[in-house]
Amino acid sequence: MALQSFGLIFFILLAVGMPLYLVLGGTAVFMYWLNGDPVVGVFQKMLDGLNSDTLLAVPFFVMAAAFMEKGGVAKAMIDLVALLVGRVRGGMAIVAIVACTLFAAICGSSVATAMAMGAIMVPAMRARNYPMPFSLGILAASGTLGILIPPSLAMILYALIAEESVPRLFLAGVVPGIMQASIFVAYAMYYSYRYKLPREETQHYPPGYRRMVVVRALPALSLPLIVIIGVYGGFVTVTEASVLTAVTALLIGVFFYKGFPLRATLGEIADAVRSAAVITIIIATALAFAQWLTASGVPAAIVSYIAEIGLKPWQFLMIVNILLIIMGMFLETVSIMLISLPILIPLLHPLGIDPIHFAVVMTINMELALLTAPVGLNLFVLSNVSKTPLSVVTKGVFPLECLLFALLMLVTYVPEISLWLPNLVYGK
Amino acid sequence: MLSKFLRQIVGLIGLVTMLLYFYQIVSTWLFHAYSIYWFAEVAVYALTWAMFVASADLVKIDGHIRADFCVSRFSNPTQRWCEVFNCTVGLCFGLLMLWYGWQLAYDAWDWDERSPTGLAFPLWIYYTAAPISGALLTYRYIERLWLYLTAYDPQSMALTSNEVM
Numbered sequence: 001m002a003l004q005s006f007g008l009i010f011f012i013l014l015a016v017g018m019p020l021y022l023v024l025g026g027t028a029v030f031m032y033w034l035n036g037d038p039v040v041g042v043f044q045k046m047l048d049g050l051n052s053d054t055l056l057a058v059p060f061f062v063m064a065a066a067f068m069e070k071g072g073v074a075k076a077m078i079d080l081v082a083l084l085v086g087r088v089r090g091g092m093a094i095v096a097i098v099a100c101t102l103f104a105a106i107c108g109s110s111v112a113t114a115m116a117m118g119a120i121m122v123p124a125m126r127a128r129n130y131p132m133p134f135s136l137g138i139l140a141a142s143g144t145l146g147i148l149i150p151p152s153l154a155m156i157l158y159a160l161i162a163e164e165s166v167p168r169l170f171l172a173g174v175v176p177g178i179m180q181a182s183i184f185v186a187y188a189m190y191y192s193y194r195y196k197l198p199r200e201e202t203q204h205y206p207p208g209y210r211r212m213v214v215v216r217a218l219p220a221l222s223l224p225l226i227v228i229i230g231v232y233g234g235f236v237t238v239t240e241a242s243v244l245t246a247v248t249a250l251l252i253g254v255f256f257y258k259g260f261p262l263r264a265t266l267g268e269i270a271d272a273v274r275s276a277a278v279i280t281i282i283i284a285t286a287l288a289f290a291q292w293l294t295a296s297g298v299p300a301a302i303v304s305y306i307a308e309i310g311l312k313p314w315q316f317l318m319i320v321n322i323l324l325i326i327m328g329m330f331l332e333t334v335s336i337m338l339i340s341l342p343i344l345i346p347l348l349h350p351l352g353i354d355p356i357h358f359a360v361v362m363t364i365n366m367e368l369a370l371l372t373a374p375v376g377l378n379l380f381v382l383s384n385v386s387k388t389p390l391s392v393v394t395k396g397v398f399p400l401e402c403l404l405f406a407l408l409m410l411v412t413y414v415p416e417i418s419l420w421l422p423n424l425v426y427g428k
Numbered sequence: 429m430l431s432k433f434l435r436q437i438v439g440l441i442g443l444v445t446m447l448l449y450f451y452q453i454v455s456t457w458l459f460h461a462y463s464i465y466w467f468a469e470v471a472v473y474a475l476t477w478a479m480f481v482a483s484a485d486l487v488k489i490d491g492h493i494r495a496d497f498c499v500s501r502f503s504n505p506t507q508r509w510c511e512v513f514n515c516t517v518g519l520c521f522g523l524l525m526l527w528y529g530w531q532l533a534y535d536a537w538d539w540d541e542r543s544p545t546g547l548a549f550p551l552w553i554y555y556t557a558a559p560i561s562g563a564l565l566t567y568r569y570i571e572r573l574w575l576y577l578t579a580y581d582p583q584s585m586a587l588t589s590n591e592v593m
Contacts (some may be wrong), residue, residue, distance in 0.1 A: 016510040017499030018517060019492035021483070026517050040528040043558050050476045051554070053468065059475055060446065232582070239468075242447045269440030269446070274482045275437075278493060281483035330497040343475060354544065375497055405498065 006031055008360045020335045028155035031292050042288045048375075050280065052164060053239050057156050059276035060242035064223075064249045067113040067274045068103075070260045072212020073220045074116040077102050080217035089199050092128055093138050094185055096121045100142035101181040102148040106223035106245065108156070108343055108377035110370050114143025114378045128198055132388055134191060137396025140378040141404065144367035146335070149177035151227050152244070153279070154333065156364055159361045160283060161290065161341040166238040167231050171422040172356050173363060176411050178366075183298055183403050187228060200248020211423070214296065218251040232425065244346035252362065282338050290342035299346035306347065317412050320344065328369025336369060360418040364408045371401050429584065432486045434564075445471045448567040454536030464518060466547040473554045480557035484564035504582040515573040529558025 009030060013023040028042045068074070081098045085091060095116060103113050118139050125135035147154040149171030159166045191197070226244045230236040253259045260268065288289065295297065306316065327336045341362075347353050370378040373394050383390045409418050455463035486492055499510050502563045535541070537552035 013517070013539070015498045016513060017433065017496050017507075018495050018514045019494045021492060022514070022521055026520055039524065040531060041530045043525060047555060047558055050480070051472060053472055056449075056475055059442065059479065060449075062440065063446065067452055214511050235457075240449070240453050241445060243453060246446055247450045266436070266439040267441060269442040270435045273438045273442040273478055274486060277482040278486060278491060280476070280479040282493065284480075286456040331495050332493060334493055335495060339515070359586060375495075423432055 005034060007296075018198070019230045021281045021285045022291040024282065025339070028285065028288040028292050031296070034294075035292075036278050037292075039388050041291075044292050046284035049208060052160065053237070054156065054160060055168070055280070055283070057118050057151075057239045057242040058153060058279060060239070061108045061151055061153060061156070062276045063107045063269055063272040063337075064242065064246040065107040066268050066275075067246065067249035067253045068107055068220075068223070069112050070158045070264075070268065070412070071249060072259035073106070073223070073249070073253065074099070074103060074221045076217045076257065078120055078212045079115070080153060083213050083226070087199065088189070088192075090130075090197040090201065091141060091187055092125050092130060093135070093188035093197070096125070096135075097142045097181055097184045097188060100139070100145055101149060101177070102221075102224070104145040104177070105227075106151075106220070106249075106281035107146055108145045108151040108153040110146035111377055111381055112366070113146035115385065116380045117143060118305050118382050122306060122382075122386045124387075130197060131195070131396075132386065133193075133392050134397030135396070136382045136386055136388060136393045137398070137400050138184065140376075140382045140393055141168055141400035142181070143381070144370050144404075145180060145376050146361075146362050147178055147366060147370075148173045148180065150174065151238075151245070152363065154337065154363050155359060156238070157279070157283065157334070158341065158362060161286065161338070161356050162345045162359070164355055164359065165426075167357050168356055168422045168426055170227075170231070170238075171425055172360050172418045174418055176360055176407065178363065179410075180404065180407055180415070181363075183407060184400060187403060190317055211227070211371070217336065219256050223248060272363075279334055282334055286338040287341065293342050295344065296403040299343060302358060303347055303350045306351070311351075313353055314413065316347070316351055317353070317361065321408065323360070324362070324365040325372070326367060327373050328365060328375075330375055332375055333366040333369050336366065354415060354419060356422055357415040357418045361412050364403055364404065364411055368401065368404055368408065371397050371404070431485055431488055438478045438482045439450060440447045443472050445475045445478075458468065466545070466549075469545055469547055469549060470544065473549060477554060477557040481564065484561040487565060487568035492583060499590065502514055507582075508580045510571065512576050515569050519566060519569040519573060522562050522569055524557050525562030526566060527562070529555065529560075529562050531577075540585075 006027065010023065010027050012024060012129070025042065029039055032039050032042055078095060078099045081095045081102070082091070085094050085098060088094065099121070100113055100117050103117060105114055120137065121139055145280065146152070150173055152170065152173055155169040155173060156166055159169055223245055226248060227241045230241045230244060232237055250265065254262050254265070288339065324336065327340070345355065348358055370376050373379060373390070379390055379393045379397065382393045448472045449492050452463060452467040499507060502510065533552050533555035541551045542548040543551060
């Protein structure tokens, strides 16, 4: 009875467009009340669950992303990459992918990556007469690297719900992230040669120009080093790295790139905290919801059902991938993760699936969700930035979505791709 | 007015928290004698408190994530009544959060409940996030409910979703 009530209430509330925190919190309150548990437990869990040092990394990385987006970091990176790889055929597409990869290494958000890169790269690619669907597809798909390459907000969310190590999760995203960027570069090169996209003309830069571009990019390039050297050198925790990244991004954005004035800082921070608050309140209610879910025995019932029908891990992963892709069409990423993880995480151990490996599978699914119509947010971002119909972006992103799906299959069934690096650094 | 005030409070807490945490990291490395170990713990309480309160105020700008795929396909009158229902549930949730949050904060104050650290931070201060957030939620949902019942404008009140990741 409780289970049926739960399922019914949950999906009705979702369908009528109720905010997700209210769906999770409201369901938790109702189920506590239905089971005769004290309702105060919901609010106690919300407050206690948020009392976590790891959670602070979310607002600080969101602050860092805002400072970088406004601060002119993206332009410095693009100039550097254009200098290095811009002269091959279709060079601007490769510049877009490599610059997105670099930006992803300092920013944990896919939307921020697509927005920052799109604002600069769309006019550049348009000026060179690149086909718009191709340009927008490349930018939308490469922007999703923001949540795969560390630091990643998606991985931090996963760590909070699954109680996993954030540095280990970050490392697990590195190899698949580099693979994704390489696959996209290969596709861009193939497309450029096939459709004879223009080469960049050999430019005669004024003396000192190259040096100036490199020097200008150095502060931006120092940002990923804070996470890499700081966290993996054992000097700081992930939260401390997020604080250092935010402070450094603020200083170089205001004083070096002069992207925004110092007096605008308070407003930028307030907006970043509010953005983080959108996620935080969902985490809080998801934790209360997960507590009820675990106590209700739903995951245990699913585990015994799986054992009964003899479901193999590969079959389970296939089913989960299909479900996540379907959910990705209709829900956005935070919702998918916080709805599905409390149910899926307890099933991993009995099936012998490594939660770190599963985190990468989940994240690539979230990347696909960002690109899948009708609710793929990166599609909207690029459509808005370029003032182009959504159908143009959707058309351009389709081949890259297929490639991303192929990568998902590879990562799902070859766990070593995700686990090799964390196991190498931390041991099994 | 209230939103502007809350935005400034939240911005200030964010800035102070970032600077305190930064000071703690740098002082731990460079001048250990001047390091204040409890800054990080206070930062957790302060920023979480700020996010809790900020999240309640987001109701005003419809800033919360929702799955609008289904409801956006409904006719305008249906959408309107769905939102009236959502606001009513939100209002009840706000009231429950205010009531139970108050109980939690009061009990923590009454029993002098403190964090199990060297700082022994009085937890009632942190727990006030729930009643304050609950009160704000209640106020914002009453405001929104009133708007949807008396002045629904399909042009400007269409459902939207947002995302930060």
